[in-house]
Amino acid sequence: MQIPVFTVDAFTNRPFSGNPAAVCLLENDLDEDLHQKIATEMNLSETAFIRKLKPGDDFTKSSCFGLRWFTPASEVPLCGHATLASAAVLFHIQKNTNSVLTFVTLSGELKARQVKDHIVLDLPLYKAYPQELKEVEELIKAAVGDMTVQDVCYSPDTKKLLVRLSDTYERSVLEDLKVSAQHFLSAEKTGKVKGLILTVKGNSSGKGHDFYSRYFAPWYGVLEDPVTGSAHAVLSSYWSEQLGKKEMLAFQCSRRGGELKISVRNDGRVDIAGQTAVVLKGNLTF
Numbered sequence: 001m002q003i004p005v006f007t008v009d010a011f012t013n014r015p016f017s018g019n020p021a022a023v024c025l026l027e028n029d030l031d032e033d034l035h036q037k038i039a040t041e042m043n044l045s046e047t048a049f050i051r052k053l054k055p056g057d058d059f060t061k062s063s064c065f066g067l068r069w070f071t072p073a074s075e076v077p078l079c080g081h082a083t084l085a086s087a088a089v090l091f092h093i094q095k096n097t098n099s100v101l102t103f104v105t106l107s108g109e110l111k112a113r114q115v116k117d118h119i120v121l122d123l124p125l126y127k128a129y130p131q132e133l134k135e136v137e138e139l140i141k142a143a144v145g146d147m148t149v150q151d152v153c154y155s156p157d158t159k160k161l162l163v164r165l166s167d168t169y170e171r172s173v174l175e176d177l178k179v180s181a182q183h184f185l186s187a188e189k190t191g192k193v194k195g196l197i198l199t200v201k202g203n204s205s206g207k208g209h210d211f212y213s214r215y216f217a218p219w220y221g222v223l224e225d226p227v228t229g230s231a232h233a234v235l236s237s238y239w240s241e242q243l244g245k246k247e248m249l250a251f252q253c254s255r256r257g258g259e260l261k262i263s264v265r266n267d268g269r270v271d272i273a274g275q276t277a278v279v280l281k282g283n284l285t286f
Contacts, residue, residue, distance in 0.1 A: 003030075006093065007044070007280035008085035011227040011258030013117070015277045018258040019227035021082035022047040023089045024284065025059060038284060039070035045222045046071060046082035050090070053104065059094040067103035067110070073221030078107040078158070080121060080229010080272060081258075087112035087119045088276035118261065118273040125270040126234045128153035128162045135190050136161060142187035143179055143196060143216070155234045159194035162238055167201045171212045174200050175253045181216040181223040194219045197231050199239075202251075209259075210248040211239045227258030229272055236272070240264040 004025045012018025022042040026049055039047035050059075051066040059065075067086055069079035083103060090096040091114055100113045111122040131154040133140075140149060140163055148166035155162065165174065177198070184196060195217045202209040213235055215228040225231075232250060240246055240262075248262040261273040 001286055003038075003284040005042075005280075005282055005284050006085075006089050006278060008088050009277040009279055010081035010084040010088070011229075011252070011260055011274035011276075012256075013275040013277060015279045017256045018274075018277070019081040019225065019256065020044050020279070021079075021085035023082070023086050024049045025089070025094075026051040035068065035070055035075070040072045043072050045225050046076070046079045048079070048082040048086045050086050059090060060096055061098075063096075063098040063100065064102040064104065065090075067105050069105075071220045071222055075106075076220060078105070078123075078230040078233070080123060080232065081227055081274075083110055083112065083121055084119055084229065084274050084276060087121070088278065091119065092276075093278065093281070115273065118275055120271050120273040121229060123229065123233045123270050123272055124157075125237050125264065125268055126155045126157045126160075127237050128155040128160070128234050131161065136188070136193065138187045138189060139184060139193065139196065142183045143198060144177065147173075147177075153238060154192070156192075158230060158234055159192060160197055160231060160234050161193045161195070162197045162199060162234060164238075165198065165200045169200050171200065171202070171209075171251075171253060174198060174212055174214060177214070179214070179216060179224065181218045184216065184218050188219075195231065197235060199235060201242075208249070209251040210243060210245065211235065212251050212253050214252065214254055224254055226254040226256040227252045227260070227274075229260070229274075232260050232262065232272055233270060236262045236264055236270045
């Protein structure tokens, strides 16, 4: 069997930065166990599988596809950067003729559209609620040590814990923070956290980035994710309320780094826009 596969760096316009995702185009149904085997083989934070929903569908002409995401360890319910990468493969490589693509996923229908040199994802917006510090104290200490924490919130829909560091800290402090995410597994005692977001307020002058973040998901086999659309579905809600803004520019300051343009909508969803760079085209053969 041969399956076309692409590696796409998402939320960047430069190769070897942003967040890499593998994208597989499935002409036919794939044995269930092969999804995980391929994702483990690709060994990127996510491998996306685009599938045709009915006979006669075409990667160039059809506008609606199935989409699933797998880490090297398991399937996940939402992945923004691999959705962006999937849309890029369809728009830029398959030359799909539609202005809007719809993906049927575990998180419902997600849409992607081209706007100039960006692809805009229409994602769910997830609220984060104040979290009792005592319950997650050990996890936070494992992540940031004795740094000053300004706010702690939890998103029950995504099982992500959002930890906002003091506004006295600059972006460089977050970037330089040495995090051993493997230790989170034993430090998380509640059983309800599957992702940890560290965030700090950005430049308040109105120029530059509104907020910065890093994201860790060892529970899914991803120690640190370079740029995370699903985390920004939570961050967008939080920072929109905190800053009183609907249009924001965010930067995830992992080692690779990536930029996200955010527009919080009035219908409980968020548009997250990013650029992409295709770095590999080939075939899986087995």
